[in-house]
Amino acid sequence: MSASTITISPVTRIEGHAKITIQVDAKGLVKDARFHVNEFRGFEKFCEGRLMWEMGGITSRICGICPTSHLITSAKAGDAILAVAVPQTAQKLRRLITLAQWIQSHALSFFHLSSPDFLLGWDADPATRNIFGLVAHDKEFARRGIRLRKFGQEIIEVLGSRRIHTPWAVAGGVREPFDPAQKQHLLGWIPEAKETAVIALDALKKIHLKLQGDIPNFGNFRSLFVGLVADDGALEYYDGALRIMDGAGNIIADKIDPTRYHEYFGEATEDWSYLKFPYYRPFGYPKGMYRVGPLARVNICDYIDTPMAEAERKLFKAIAGDAGAVNNSFYFHYARLIEILFAVEKVEALLNDPDILGTNVRAKASINQPRGVGACEAPRGTLFHEYEVNSDGILEKVNLVIATAQNNLAMNRTVRQLAMQYLDGTKVTEGILNRIEAGIRCFDPCLSCSTHAIGAMALHLQVVDEEHRLLWDVRR
Amino acid sequence: MKPKVATVWLGGCSGCHMSFLDLDERLIELAEKMELVFSPIADIKEFPRDVDVTLVEGAVANVEHEEFAHIIRRNSRSVVSFGDCAVTGNVTAMRNAIDTEDVLHRSYVELADINPRIPREYPTIAELMPQARPLHEFITVDAYIHGCPPTAEQIWSAVSELLQGRMPALSHVYLRYG
Secondary structure (H helix, E strand, C coil): CCCEEEEECCCCCCECCEEEEEEECCCCCEEEEEEEECCCCCHHHHCCCCEHHHHHHHHHCCCCCCHHHHHHHHHHHHHHHHCCCCCHHHHHHHHHHHHHHHHHHHHHHHHHHHHHHHHHCCCCCCCCCCHHHHHHHCHHHHHHHHHHHHHHHHHHHHHHCCCCCCCCEECCEECCCCCHHHHHHHHCCHHHHHHHHHHHHHHHHHHHHHCCCCHHHCCECCCEEEEEECCCCEECCCCCEEEEECCCCCEEEEEECHHHHHHHEEEECCCCCCCCEEEEHHHCCCCCCEECCHHHHHHHCCECCCHHHHHHHHHHHHHHHHHCCCCEHHHHHHHHHHHHHHHHHHHHHHHCCHHHHCCCCECCCCCCCCEEEEEEEECCEEEEEEEEECCCCEEEEEEEECHHHHCHHHHHHHHHHHHHHHCCCCCCCHHHHHHHHHHHHHCCCEHHHHCCCCCCCCCEEEEECCCCCEEEEEEC | CCCEEEEEECECCCHHHHHHHCCCCHHHHHHHHCEEEECCCCCCCCCCCCEEEEEEECEEEEHHHHHHHHHHHHHEEEEEEECHHHHHCHHHHHHCCCCHHHHHHHHHHHCCCECCCCCCCCCCCCCEEEEEECHHHCCCCCEEECCCCCCHHHHHHHHHHHHCCCCCCCCCCCCCCC
């Protein structure tokens, strides 16, 4: 048998397009596997010369899944350039929309994109492994997921007048106050949303028992974990300081001002992907691999300040046991569902907070600082926007460090681990290739954010021996 | 036979696909009226033959998009430009006034400290075209849905027409950009 390359393209049911290539040697053993991101749009260049005030509207178009996270992060970079104190009402409303973004994005990841694997099975007919297949399989479960996402989107629409690409948050605050008439309507969603989060957690626990054979291979390795935590160590999503934990659960750096992110994190380029490879500078490249997002956040926080999510966090921590941190990427799914529960509880608390009804929602000023950094926890991890402007607010430099890119080293490691585990040189099935893709889905990568890609080639793999006899033939 | 529908995502942000998901419970209704045969949210890897309607999000921005646009056209009875990037190039085309090398240089050389260089392992990754262009410059497009993204209402109206074999008209109600 000759050496060959297996290509999975496009990787589907992730928010973006990518390819996986697996290099197989002459004995059929996996030598290497790579996760390639295949497109590039160039925001960091074409935003030069634009007005700082436009950046919320432009950068939300980086990604249709988490436009609100870009909007908020852009507004925070703008706050720093204006050097203003954002009114408390606006801060709380920005928190509310950030939580809504978590709910809709996490619901999409679990129900629409990943649960077809869990409920229909890795080896189910690929034609049915999608949200419509899920509707046919379990209409009630699918309806719950669709409605949970809808709840998140409705909060965004109530605040920002539209669900996708709202320009509502601006440097200094937000454009419009909260409409008090909507409070009861949104509160009316809370019981159903909590119930759905609990149903999803129960479903995942059953899936977890069923998949005991597969789970140990799902990106199970030590890495650093990075994210924002609140001053008192609580799970944070809008503000706070950076904390860095190692794979044994030791906090190795804490209370880092996020505006100093580039002192701690560098970026590498590889020839074979448009997605860069951020790394933790003190450990170098690629040893400074780190993970961000739900798994990191639930690992690094000291507690969650809502009761139902905190009870789940304790169960999550028990998985780590003596290891100190939960290192298996499969538990991204668990952490994501804990965060949905947290976000729903927190939305309820914010809706009942009279401060959100204030009408002073925007501090106005002209350009007071030449540079501003915004940071926030997007659904997939810490997001940084850095702008340098001239005295008229025209952008001279833009740097965007996106959550998904920060998981790039770990996603590649996961793909390699799964390929080596499942491909033994004698067989390759569609179900096995789907498991390798499912490894990527744990991270819920949002590749439109990072660059965005498509692979148009079908998956068609043939492996032949030296006499060109067909050994494997897989097509979908 | 239920109509076969494909959705494709070229150079864009996926916001149009997310707006499609904003149909919410109407997705359950759609599941009974159509068959989703190819989509970023489904698992079929090869674009099928005999697709009735294909919605295309995004501009044509790299060489793979262009190849793929022709495959879509050959295999689809109707092709719809789905959202402003497919219709006009929109945000994806904001790089068009700048030399492609300069755009790539900013991200992969200036903003990288290890291996600063422009990724060029073609065709593992796709080579950018000098400009991102609207879909109809490459293939014949049968209908257009405007918006960045189009609203769920617009999508519902257009898809309802398409599933009955009619072309959605450019109604003034929905003829808006942004």
